[in-house]
Amino acid sequence: MPVTREEAPPAEVDEVPSVMEVSADDAGLDAVANPVAFFIDARLTGDVTAMETYRPGFRFWGHVFSRPDGEVVYGSAESGALVAAFPTNGDWIRQGWWSDEQFAARVGDRPMPRRLSDRRDLLAEVLEPVAGPVIHNPTRGNFVSPNVERFGRFLDEWGRIYERFGVPADLGLSQAMIESGFSGEVRSEARAIGFCQWLPHNWERLDRLTSHVIEVENQTTQAAFCGAYLAVLASKYGSFIPALSEHHAGSTNVGRTVINGTRLGGEDIRDRYLLGGQFAVDVRQLSPRTFSDVVGTYGPRSYRYAEMILGNMHTVADLRAAQPQTEIHAMRVTRDVSLSEVVRTTGLSENEVKRYNPALVRRVPKGATLYLPDQIDSFGADVAFWHRPAPAEFDEVLLDFFRLGAPLEEWDAPAFESVLQDYRRRFRATDSEEGRVMDAVLGYVIQEMPLLHRQLSEYRTDPAIGQLFERGIQLRADEEQRQRQERR
Structure with a gap:
């Protein structure tokens, strides 16, 4: 569900600072054991390579989410390596940490502004002549660590759910970490809920497209729909980079x-998105109001979103490796089941039952899913699809969907609805849990298409937009020339 808001992800992210797709035929995917996984690995490799070309400091964001709150960290925009760290409240001259003493010497004993934002900007200006371009941000480790303690044992299971839909486990889990710190219940100021921070009305629409009840506070439920939606967007773009950004900034902005x-x-699509993103933040910085019709509400937070997620894949991998993992079983209940009955039948404490089911207050409603450490047939049929190999029919449809290769202009056109409706039918025909999830998510995407088509069609053809875009190009070129002259 696109969260069409210019609201910060959990990090502050206030700084403004081509690879060819491997086709299924060229890679000989029919000859490999798992063609879906092979295809997705190639896509992710292309994304990481593009990020290393355009945003080589993207791994810096791993420091932001793995260090406890209370620091401002600086990293190299050229490598992501940590350059310096300072207490948010404290003496930056005497209490700072430096990766190289020459950086400390550069700062010396110069007075620092009292206002934190001014202090951060000044230090960046002082560091860049010796350290190169830098990125800086407050640390956010405390946003993640409490939920890792409670839910970290489930990361492998949630990762398998993402993988079933063609999303690399660490990529999907990194998005969940950035959005919610792995909590199913956390709500944003805009009332977005849980794992992937979808708005309530989006969940309500999706619930109407499914044959069972969705309890959105349960992360294991959310993971399937988060994964399926990201899979659809990645198929649309042929890349996870703009797909992730669309989740945050909305389809029209992207x-x-x-x-x-x-x-x-x-x-290619990666070049186009990354060049367009740089253009958006450049012209917004030069004249915030003038170019709003060209860039919409796409700003620094949207610009950084995909690199934050790709930059934290190793953070998630480390968390998974450090935690003992356990299985999650899933039962589709055919009647209301009370919390007291679950506790009595399983011998688990209420706290442990709610660890598996954060949505559970008094009862699991008929048609919803109960999650437990073991399968208990008396509660309902086993719907833990991630414990079984994917049906061959599902993988066949999924791979065909990933190989669509339709231009974005076709995706945005009304006629493309019939293509997606056909895939809905094919996923439904697999008679599988994962097929039903993809069917519902594609139904949601189809509902969004008419408005998107109208907005982007107008944007492509409006001569006033074209003129404003050219004005932005000229203004940016003039600014670059001015900066070159200043450096001489």
Whole structure:
């Protein structure tokens, strides 16, 4: 569900600072044991390579989410390596940490501004002549650590759910970590809920498209729909980078960004998105109001979103390796089941039952899913699809869907609805849990298409937008020339 808000992800993220897709035929995917996994590995490899080209400091964000709160950290925008760290409240001259003493010497005993934002900006200006371009942000480890203690044992299971839909486990879990710190119940100021921070009305629409009851506070339920939605967006773009950004910034903002990147000469989707993203933050910084019709509400937070997630994949891998893992079993209940009955039948404490089912207060409603450490047939049929190999029919449809390769202009056109409806039918025909999830998510995407088509069609053809875009190009070029002259 696109969260169409310019609301910060959990990190502050206030700094403003091509790879060809491997086709299934070229890679000989029919000859490998798991063609879906092979295809997705190739896609992720292309994304990481593009990020290393355009945003080489993206791994910096791993420091932000793995260190406890209370620091401001600086990293290299060229490698992501940690350069310096300072207490949010404290003496930055005497209490700072430096990766190289020459950086400390550069700062010396110069007075620091009292206001934190001014202090951060000043230190970046002082560091960059010796350390190169830097990124800085407050640490956010405390956003993650309490939930890792409670839910960290489930990461492998949630990762398998993402993988069933063609999303690399550490990528999907990294998004969940950035959005919610792995909590199913956390709510944003905009009332977005849980794992992937979807808005309540999006869940309500999705619930109407499914044959069972969705209890959105349960992460294991959320993981399937988060994974399926990201899979659809990645198929649309042929890349996880704009797919992740669309989740955060919304389809119209990302559509504008890709169109702008195309006008800038981007050769493939990654080039187009990353060039368009850089253009958006550049012109917003130069004249925040002037170019709103060109960039929408796409800003620094949207710009950083995908790199934060890709930059924290290793953080998630480390968390998984450090935690003992346990299985999650799933039962689709055919009647209301009370919490007291679950406790009595399983011998588990209420706290432990709620660890598996954060949505459970008094009862599991008929048609919903109960999650437990063991399968108990008396509660309902086993629907833990991630414990079984994917049906061959499901993998066949999923791979076909990933190999669509339709241009974005087709995805945005009304006629493309019939293509997606056909895939809904094919996923439904697999008669599998994962097929039913993909059917519902595609139904949601289809509902979004008419508005998106109208907005992007107008954007592509409006001559006033074209003129404003050209004005932004010129303004940015003038600013770059001015900065070159200042450096001489």
